[in-house]
Amino acid sequence: MSHGSGGRAMAQLIDELFRVHLDNPLLAQGNDQALFTPPPGRLVASTDGHVISPLFFPGGDIGALAVHGTVNDVAMAGARPLYLTASFILEEGLPLADLERIVASMGAAARAAGVQVVAGDTKVVERGKGDGCFISTTGIGVVPDGIQISGDLARPGDAILVSGSIGDHGVAILSKRENLGFETEIVSDCQALNDLVAVMIEAVPSIHCLRDPTRGGLATTLNELALQSRVGMQIREPLIPVRPEVSAACELLGLDPLYVANEGKLIAICPGDQAETLLAAMRAHPKGRDAAIIGQVVEDAHHFVQMETAFGGSRIVDWLAGEQLPRIC
Amino acid sequence: MSHGSGGRAMAQLIDELFRVHLDNPLLAQGNDQALFTPPPGRLVASTDGHVISPLFFPGGDIGALAVHGTVNDVAMAGARPLYLTASFILEEGLPLADLERIVASMGAAARAAGVQVVAGDTKVVERGKGDGCFISTTGIGVVPDGIQISGDLARPGDAILVSGSIGDHGVAILSKRENLGFETEIVSDCQALNDLVAVMIEAVPSIHCLRDPTRGGLATTLNELALQSRVGMQIREPLIPVRPEVSAACELLGLDPLYVANEGKLIAICPGDQAETLLAAMRAHPKGRDAAIIGQVVEDAHHFVQMETAFGGSRIVDWLAGEQLPRIC
Incomplete structure (x- = not known):
């Protein structure tokens, strides 16, 4: 529980785990928000909560899924995903080794997809009030000029x-x-x-x-x-x-x-x-x-x-x- | 549980509850992502998970808190908050009336703060695997030209x-x-x-x-x-x-x-x-x-x-x- 308190244990967790695996210049700013200048033009934002059970499964885990799910929602506007934020809700008792495996997988997935995890948050709830690890990710991307993709544009003959x-x-x-x-x-x-x-x-x-x-x-x-x-x-x-x-x-x-x-x-x-x-x-x-x-x-x-x-x-x-x-x- | 399945019950929940209280043109696009053109310049993004217990408390509730917490993190860069996304993780059995009260409060808080909830997601976990309602919000804001505010800029004499x-x-x-x-x-x-x-x-x-x-x-x-x-x-x-x-x-x-x-x-x-x-x-x-x-x-x-x-x-x-x-x- 102390890892979610906002105090020293949380600062250590951020330094030793999140910063190691998700490292990038924007996250390293160390503020409560990330500052960046996106390319001019239209942006898209999308958010998804991930509550998959089990946390580790054949072909992936909740960390990779949380990146892929949100990258894909951004890409479905024809956009190039650039930035992700990640909010972790952890259940007391989640083994730190599991958390590290999840965050490492998230970092690898983000690098492979060419996106940066620029801001994050961690909360801890008591045993029995969560289920290991939930991750909500939000993605921001830029839409190339001339592209107009939306769910209301299907036409007969398509x-x-x-x-x-x-x-x-x-x-x-x-x-x-x-x-x-x-x-x-x-x-x-x-x-x-x-x-x-x-x-x-x-x-x-x-x-x-x-x-x-x-x-x-x-x-x-x-x-x-x-x-x-x-x-x-x-x-x-x-x-x-x-x-x-x-x-x-x-x-x-x-x-x-x-x-x-x-x-x-x-x-x-x-x-x-x-x-x-x-x-x-x-x-x-x-x-x-x-x-x-x-x-x-x-x-x-x-x-x-x-x-x-x-x-x-x-x-x-x-x-x-x-x-x-x-x-x- | 069926409200989290991605099917018809979820579509109804979105139409009858989230769209009613959080209504704005960007959310009404109805896609898996919101498309917008921010003012040019530097942006900030911040994310926060909200797991407060109890959900309703003197002076507020988790819905208002989820807006205020993230609006404030964005504003602490000197930025003008513009857009929010919201990811809900609900526990099976949460009374719909409680959810409606939370979402209505969120809508009121967003309107008062001058921000739009432009994208959202809802997941449902089994009874005993969550605690009523968790909300992760992400905020995006624009930093006025000439403003440079960051946690590493305090100087002796300040x-x-x-x-x-x-x-x-x-x-x-x-x-x-x-x-x-x-x-x-x-x-x-x-x-x-x-x-x-x-x-x-x-x-x-x-x-x-x-x-x-x-x-x-x-x-x-x-x-x-x-x-x-x-x-x-x-x-x-x-x-x-x-x-x-x-x-x-x-x-x-x-x-x-x-x-x-x-x-x-x-x-x-x-x-x-x-x-x-x-x-x-x-x-x-x-x-x-x-x-x-x-x-x-x-x-x-x-x-x-x-x-x-x-x-x-x-x-x-x-x-x-x-x-x-x-x-x-």
């Missing part, structure tokens, strides 16, 4: 693309949580997508929408975009990439991969005549190798997402109702 | 000022927590200080340091500044404003008001010859009515904070060691 296989993250977490030993270990797709987005907007500056299908999965995110843009969507099930092992695990667990969270995939919507150009740019990048065009935007006053199934039928893909997988991010 | 009585917040929380019924109710000083800071930097643009003495209180904050600026400080106990009822409560509770948290006070350090001008500007503002010059910056290789006591003696005012009042903010 193509819908996804950057790779869906469901990996949610199934990885659940199999770890339930101690399911699948033959092939399923690994979270937890990764920063800002580099992929950069090549995409260079290839097709007229992209209309980008969004990462996290909580609620592909199905819920498409419904959000359809509602926001006041359009309908038609997708084709056989075109949606799902790894065979994820598909098998979903069957076993009674999950629909369309609703399972992802942490390293994006949905892109662009004018139909640009779809092949965009697809080629995505496939040329390692994080978009398995990208696919999965459907199109249509006129629909009900803003439905409809899916042609593998058997040739058609069904409405609704919003996630209730909860599927709690604390997945 | 004057040390405080904007009003200390210890109110911590004692208010503790008396509520312990159900102590004092004759005079002690109320938290929880308030936004950006308007006070604006008149201060207009009167004395050469202010060297500003910092709000929250966790760890006046004593710890002065030690932080002394260390950061590599100077010593001499303060005089009789000059430090403490309300009689706070002083009495501290005696009863075995607390030293120097270490008790504040949420609506600031420390200012400025060139000695500007101190009276700064004091006059502070006292002319309702939030600085009880401002006082409490001491001066001196040369000291040990970076000690020394205090002349009411009885004419002298003692070293050390950092807070261990914890005094957990979860005070």
Whole structure:
């Protein structure tokens, strides 16, 4: 508890742990706020709380996730993420070694994504009033001139693309949580997508929408975009990439991969005549190798997402109702 | 739990509660990030997690506190706070009426301080894995040209000022927590200080340091500044404003008001010859009515904070060691 008091123990924790792993000139200012001069123009800000359980999982941990999740939300405006802030809420008794592993992972993820953690805060709550470690990150990025990407810009005739296989993250977490030993270990797709987005907007500056299908999965995110843009969507099930092992695990667990969270995939919507150009740019990048065009935007006053199934039928893909997988991010 | 799932229940919660109370054009964009064009120049960003217990206390609640705390951290760079983001971590079972009261209070505090909550996130954890409501806020502000305020700029000969009585917040929380019924109710000083800071930097643009003495209180904050600026400080106990009822409560509770948290006070350090001008500007503002010059910056290789006591003696005012009042903010 004394590490959250604002006193000497907290100052030591900051010096010996946070400054070591997250070091950068802005954080080193040592004030209660970071001062910087961003490039002129439009900025975006986004915030996300991370409460994932367990803290460490195949393919990542809460530290890396807290960086990737917020970097991706910033990048989904077509922006270049520059600065992050991080607020830690720790439960009394969290082993310092676990905290160090988390912060080190955060630092590595930030360096890899080209962002700086410029400000932070740590609070400690009593045992039983938290759950190890929660991290809220906020990201700030700059939007290149001429780029206009927003969830309300999908238009009938647009193509819908996804950057790779869906469901990996949610199934990885659940199999770890339930101690399911699948033959092939399923690994979270937890990764920063800002580099992929950069090549995409260079290839097709007229992209209309980008969004990462996290909580609620592909199905819920498409419904959000359809509602926001006041359009309908038609997708084709056989075109949606799902790894065979994820598909098998979903069957076993009674999950629909369309609703399972992802942490390293994006949905892109662009004018139909640009779809092949965009697809080629995505496939040329390692994080978009398995990208696919999965459907199109249509006129629909009900803003439905409809899916042609593998058997040739058609069904409405609704919003996630209730909860599927709690604390997945 | 379903309100944290990313699905329909969460979309409803956002529409019916967060959008209603925090409404502004940037939040209404409805994307996973907010897009805005700040005034050109230097920006500051600051983040703070709020885990105060109880959620509602005399003089405020966690919603107002989450706005004031971050607005103040931004303002302590001399900056004008413009944008806030808010990340909520809710415990399953938190009454929706409590959440609404918190968010409404947050909205009112933001409007009063002239800032917009431009992006938010909500996560829900299982009963027993949180404690009602935690809120992490991040603030972004713009620094006026010519202003250079930082914790490392205190110089020997500078004057040390405080904007009003200390210890109110911590004692208010503790008396509520312990159900102590004092004759005079002690109320938290929880308030936004950006308007006070604006008149201060207009009167004395050469202010060297500003910092709000929250966790760890006046004593710890002065030690932080002394260390950061590599100077010593001499303060005089009789000059430090403490309300009689706070002083009495501290005696009863075995607390030293120097270490008790504040949420609506600031420390200012400025060139000695500007101190009276700064004091006059502070006292002319309702939030600085009880401002006082409490001491001066001196040369000291040990970076000690020394205090002349009411009885004419002298003692070293050390950092807070261990914890005094957990979860005070």
